[in-house]
Amino acid sequence: xxxxxxxxxxxxxxxxxxxxxxxxxxxxxxxxxxxxxxxxxxxxxxxxxxxxxxxxxxxxxxxxxxxxxxxxxxxxxxxxxxxxxxxxxxxxxxxxxxxxxxxxxxxxxxxxxxxxxxxxxxxxxxxxxxxxxxxxxxxxxxxxxxxxxxxxxxxxxxxxxxxxxx
Amino acid sequence: xxxxxxxxxxxxxxxxxxxxxxxxxxxxxxxxxxxxxxxxxxxxxxxxxxxxxxxxxxxxxxxxxxxxxxxxxxxxxxxxxxxxxxxxxxxxxxxxxxxxxxxxxxxxxxxxxxxxxxxxxxxxxxxxxxxxxxxxxxxxxxxxxxxxxxxxxxxxxxxxxxxxxxxxxxxxxxxxxxxxxxxxxxxxxxxxxxxxxxxxxxxxxxxxxxxxxxxxxxxxxxxxxxxxxxxxxxxxxxxxxxxxxxxxxxxxxxxxxxxxxxxxxxxxxxxxxxxxxxxxx
Numbered sequence: 451x452x453x454x455x456x457x458x459x460x461x462x463x464x465x466x467x468x469x470x471x472x473x474x475x476x477x478x479x480x481x482x483x484x485x486x487x488x489x490x491x492x493x494x495x496x497x498x499x500x501x502x503x504x505x506x507x508x509x510x511x512x513x514x515x516x517x518x519x520x521x522x523x524x525x526x527x528x529x530x531x532x533x534x535x536x537x538x539x540x541x542x543x544x545x546x547x548x549x550x551x552x553x554x555x556x557x558x559x560x561x562x563x564x565x566x567x568x569x570x571x572x573x574x575x576x577x578x579x580x581x582x583x584x585x586x587x588x589x590x591x592x593x594x595x596x597x598x599x600x601x602x603x604x605x606x607x608x609x610x611x612x613x614x615x616x
Numbered sequence: 617x618x619x620x621x622x623x624x625x626x627x628x629x630x631x632x633x634x635x636x637x638x639x640x641x642x643x644x645x646x647x648x649x650x651x652x653x654x655x656x657x658x659x660x661x662x663x664x665x666x667x668x669x670x671x672x673x674x675x676x677x678x679x680x681x682x683x684x685x686x687x688x689x690x691x692x693x694x695x696x697x698x699x700x701x702x703x704x705x706x707x708x709x710x711x712x713x714x715x716x717x718x719x720x721x722x723x724x725x726x727x728x729x730x731x732x733x734x735x736x737x738x739x740x741x742x743x744x745x746x747x748x749x750x751x752x753x754x755x756x757x758x759x760x761x762x763x764x765x766x767x768x769x770x771x772x773x774x775x776x777x778x779x780x781x782x783x784x785x786x787x788x789x790x791x792x793x794x795x796x797x798x799x800x801x802x803x804x805x806x807x808x809x810x811x812x813x814x815x816x817x818x819x820x821x822x823x824x825x826x827x828x829x830x831x832x833x834x835x836x837x838x839x840x841x842x843x844x845x846x847x848x849x850x851x852x853x854x855x856x857x858x859x860x861x862x863x864x865x866x867x868x869x870x871x872x873x874x875x876x877x878x879x880x881x882x883x884x885x886x887x888x889x890x891x892x893x894x895x896x897x
Contacts, residue, residue, distance in 0.1 A: 454674060459656060459682040459823070459836035461810055489790075489816075490750035496847040508847065510750065510790065510816040527853035538858050571849060580846040593853030596861040604853045 469515040469553035471507050474523055474590070476549050479539040485523055485551075496591075502526035502535020511580050514551040514559045519582040523551075524591035527604070537592035541566065541608045549588060549612045561588045561612035568595050568606045579609065588612040651717035653693075654684035658728040658759050658825035659710075659735050660832050666727075667696045667705035667712075676700050682838055690719040697727050697737065710735045724838060728759035728825055731780045738781040743819055747843045752790040752814035755821040757783040762828035764800040768809075769793045776800065790816035797824050797833075807833045817844025 471485045487509035488497040498506045505525035512519035525537040547563040564587075579589055588611075595606030655666060657677050666674035666683075674683050677700075693715045696708035705712070710727055717723055722742040730736050740757060747753055756767050758780045767775035767784075770793075775784040777800045796808035807824055812835075814820050819840040826832040856862055 454683045454686060456674075456677075456681050456683045459680055459838060461812070461835055461837055490847060491851075493851075494749060494848040496850045498850070498852055502853075510844065522850075524850045524852050528855040528857040529853075530855045533855075534857050537852070541858070574849070576846045576848070582844070591850045591852060593851070594858060594860075597853075597856035597859030599856060602854050602856075603851060604856070604859065607850055607852065 468513045469555060469557050470509070471514050471521070471523060471551045471559075472554040473552045474505055474549065475552075476540070476543065476547060478547050479536075479543060481536040481539060483525055483536050496522070496524055498524060498526055500526070500529060501532050502529050502537065503532065505537070508580065511582055512586070514561070514588050515553060515557065516586060518586055519584060520579060520587050520589045521551075522580060522589045522591060527592040527594060527608075535592070537590070537608075540590055540592055540610050541568065541594050543610055548615070549590070551588065559588075560615040562615050563610055563612045565611045566608065568608050570595070570606050571604075574607055574609070586614055588614075649690065649719040650687040651690050651719060651721045651723060652685040653688055653715070653717060654682060654686075654724045654838060656682050656724055656726045656728075656823060656836060656838065658726055658823055658836060660729075660826050660830065662709070662735070663700040664697045664709065664727070665700050665702065665705075667698065667708070669694050670696070670705055672705075680834070680836060682836070684724075685722070688717060690717055690721075692716050695725060695737065697735075710737050713737050713739075715739050722840065724821070726757070726759050726781075726823065728781065728823075729761035729827055731761060731763065733761040733827055733829065736781075740783060742821065742840055743785050744840055744843060746845050747787060747817055749845050749847050750790060750816060751787050752816050753819040753843065754786045754788060754793065754812070754814045755783055755819055756786075757781070757821065757823045759823050759825045760827065760833055761830075762799075762806065762824070762833065765797050765806070765824065766800050766802070768796045768798055768803060768805070771803065788814060790814060795822070797835075807835060810835060812837070815839070815841070817841060819843055 475482045483505045485505045485507050488506035491497040505523050508522040512521045514521040526535050527538045528534050543563045543566050549561040551559045590610040592608050593604035594608040597604050657679050660679050664677050694712045696705040696712040697710040698705050698708045722744045724740045727737045756775050758778045764777050764779040766773040792811050792813045794809045795812050796805035798805050821838040823836040826834045
């Protein structure tokens with residue numbers, strides 16, 4: 451039986467925060483977008499800026515600079531107002547493609563694409579996508595596949611998983 | 617450490633006895649269905665030893681400390697808290713009290729003062745139900761020698777008339793709350809204001825402890841994480857510009873399609889306006 455762990459229960463001093471992502475680039479695909487910390491929209495989905503030129507980082511999950519878990523950064527693929535977004539080219543990412551995430555303080559984290567999948571939105575394993583544990587990884591998400599012109603929504607998500615490059 | 621410091625092996629033996637069984641050993645890892653028990657020492661000025669089923673389990677446990685969580689088989693445990701210089705649990709300062717721990721339950725046993733300032737102990741059941749994405753849980757527990765209190769956030773009472781040893785549980789949008797504690801019906805803080813981070817997916821349990829009369833009221837915090845749920849989706853496109861089922865594009869250029877769509881959208885609006893005008897005639 452290990453010693454019972456003990457902690458001081460006083461109000462915690464603010465702990466040094468893990469850097470937050472401010473920009474994501476995929477040079478080979480011409481992707482270069484600013485990243486905003488976002489939470490949940492009114493429907494319980496990940497909140498996204500309307501402008502597909504701005505990406506959303508799920509701020510309740512891991513940061514790309516964290517030691518564990520899946521950091522999720524997503525952006526609209528397109529919008530009627532703004533046209534096509536940078537993330538439209540994600541679907542064509544080849545394995546090994548470099549992804550660079552920068553924080554506001556200038557630190558960078560480098561990743562390499564491991565997989566690209568287009569998954570029907572009804573079948574995306576969100577618990578895996580938003581997993582806060584396990585190996586550190588970056589998950590880039592946008593929309594793709596068929597479009598439902600009656601509802602104005604894509605039927606699939608394009609999900610790119612990238613692993614840290616040391 | 618003094619003479620009562622106990623080797624780990626003996627501590628393990630003591631904990632085996634917790635289950636009321638003398639055979640076998642505690643599993644190396646928690647078994648499914650085990651209860652989780654944390655212990656908070658919230659009696660000011662008294663370093664204690666905590667005995668569970670007469671076995672010394674926490675040696676020289678100091679005020680303001682939180683121990684655990686321990687994974688324990690479901691069952692009833694007898695807990696006695698003695699002054700740290702006592703030889704055994706025969707004349708405890710608190711207890712012995714029986715703690716009934718259900719399988720899968722999450723508990724905190726708190727040694728604290730009654731409203732009149734006498735040492736006592738309370739077993740709380742911690743709410744570990746799953747939170748909605750984006751929410752945190754704030755649990756407030758009154759374990760201080762003080763009358764009923766209000767908990768104020770941003771100047772308004774979010775918890776009213778909370779008496780020792782009661783608790784109040786709130787689910788709220790995750791974020792930092794500037795909280796203070798005041799006598800019920802008043803707004804002059806007796807504790808705080810202090811920033812409390814009600815983090816997403818976490819039950820943040822705040823204890824008011826100490827004694828109003830002795831001027832040593834304080835807050836203690838325990839957190840239970842992993843209660844989050846995930847966003848329900850990522851709705852990340854609304855124009856169909858890269859749809860695999862988009863109508864044949866004569867220009868062969870996606871950007872052209874974008875312009876066409878915007879034109880079409882504009883035309884659509886114009887057409888609708890015209891038909892509305894027509895209908896109005």
